[in-house]
Amino acid sequence: MVLTDDGIAAGWQVEQMPEARIMPDAVLLPTGKVLIVNGAKTGISGYGNVKDQVGASNADNPVFSPVLYDPTAPAGRRFSSAGMPTSDIPRLYHSVATLTPEGTVMIAGSNPNLDRSETKYGTEYRVEWISPPYMNAARPEISNAPKQLNYWEEIQLGVQVPQGAKDVKVVLMDLGYVTHAVHANTRMVYLSSTWDGSTLTVTAPSNGGIYPPGPAFIYVVVDGVPSRGLKVMIGDGQGPTVDEDALNNRLTKTQVDQNEHD
Numbered sequence: 070m071v072l073t074d075d076g077i078a079a080g081w082q083v084e085q086m087p088e089a090r091i092m093p094d095a096v097l098l099p100t101g102k103v104l105i106v107n108g109a110k111t112g113i114s115g116y117g118n119v120k121d122q123v124g125a126s127n128a129d130n131p132v133f134s135p136v137l138y139d140p141t142a143p144a145g146r147r148f149s150s151a152g153m154p155t156s157d158i159p160r161l162y163h164s165v166a167t168l169t170p171e172g173t174v175m176i177a178g179s180n181p182n183l184d185r186s187e188t189k190y191g192t193e194y195r196v197e198w199i200s201p202p203y204m205n206a207a208r209p210e211i212s213n214a215p216k217q218l219n220y221w222e223e224i225q226l227g228v229q230v231p232q233g234a235k236d237v238k239v240v241l242m243d244l245g246y247v248t249h250a251v252h253a254n255t256r257m258v259y260l261s262s263t264w265d266g267s268t269l270t271v272t273a274p275s276n277g278g279i280y281p282p283g284p285a286f287i288y289v290v291v292d293g294v295p296s297r298g299l300k301v302m303i304g305d306g307q308g309p310t311v312d313e314d315a316l317n318n319r320l321t322k323t324q325v326d327q328n329e330h331d
Contacts, residue, residue: 077290099295107160124188131159167246237264
């Protein structure tokens with residue numbers, strides 16, 4: 070669903086994935102595409118409460134091939150595993166994934182049984198890195214970037230781009246990590262920018278509602294190929310002002326739980 074008035078009125082657009090997958094970890098890439106990794110073909114997430122369990126797990130038949138989702142592709146062709154590597158490491162409940170500054174995706178974890186386990190689909194300590202297709206392309210390079218970027222600030226980025234570049238974008242991202250099919254901090258903001266063939270002029274977000282104060286990674290994406298991300302502080306990095314009166318009001322009106330003891 071596109072979250073505009075017209076998009077909401079149009080409703081959901083449904084597209085089928087190449088194969089069934091529960092407990093996926095979806096990683097947003099600087100290109101706007103989404104890499105979907107981990108999970109299983111059958112069962113449900115969690116453990117300890119269904120028939121036909123595998124150890125203490127409720128899932129079976131791990132999915133070993135990542136899927137790349139392209140929201141701009143024609144309907145019916147938005148999911149693809151073409152060119153994706155295949156792993157042999159099951160990653161089920163409690164698996165994780167994250168985008169790296171380099172542009173690769175790191176995946177780790179899987180502990181679908183209670184506590185540490187060596188039963189089928191036991192606790193997994195191995196780590197893997199997946200290289201999206203753009204890692205094999207000629208990539209742009211940011212030669213200089215500010216350590217801090219204030220709201221509404223206009224800067225010039227030093228960049229090296231492949232010859233003949235046509236579409237140049239600048240994106241801010243919070244890398245974080247995804248687990249349990251949820252990314253608590255995922256954020257991707259394309260910045261207003263102009264490219265005259267030699268100079269890339271960029272305008273920072275206008276306020277903390279677009280990108281909150283704190284660390285971010287800045288990427289330059291040229292014709293669908295991202296640079297390596299560089300870390301930058303958005304705003305002054307400080308949290309919002311604490312309302313001490315509201316805090317004290319809550320504390321004075323909150324009773325100690327009956328099971329708490331001094």
